[in-house]
Amino acid sequence: MNNTYKSKVGSLFIWLYLCVTTVLIAITILCRHEMWVLIIDTALTLVCMLMLTDMYLHTDYTINGDILHIRCGVLFSMRLPIKQITEISHNPSYPSSPALSMKRIGLKYGRNRWVYVSPRNEADFISKLKSVNPGITTTDKAGRRK
Helix, strand or coil: CEEEEEECECHHHHHHHHHHHHHHHHHHHHCCCCHHHHHHHHHHHHHHHHHHHHHHHCEEEEEECCEEEEEECCCEEEEEEHHHEEEEECCCCCCCCCCECCCCEEEEECCCEEEEECECCHHHHHHHHHHHCCCCEEECCCCCEC
8 A cells, every 4th residue: 555745845945936937037038139048048947947846746755565765856766665764863954855845854774874855744654654664763853762
């Protein structure tokens, strides 16, 4: 049975999308007399908008049996065996990750590898992971293990 969790969408992602849209409008207005500049700039901006839209529509985390499939548009796809996850951390993180929100949880797997995700229903997501792998430890924002 598949359990799919969509990513939270943070205000930073929304602002980025609005900025790219504003740039597209500004390019259209400012470069209307320079055809090649208009074509090139518009094409690049549209590619950015399409990628952001794809990320918005296709950032999710699917638990299928004992595998966690993490997807972020066409840019990122990962299959992580849940048995390899050793820790879930609630400490905030800022590295690039397959999450549309800055409110993320870290999943530690392997020796010292991390992937950060931001499921909308975080409690249910963690519960499903722990039901597959009861050995997962959870760390809260203060660094205390649960």
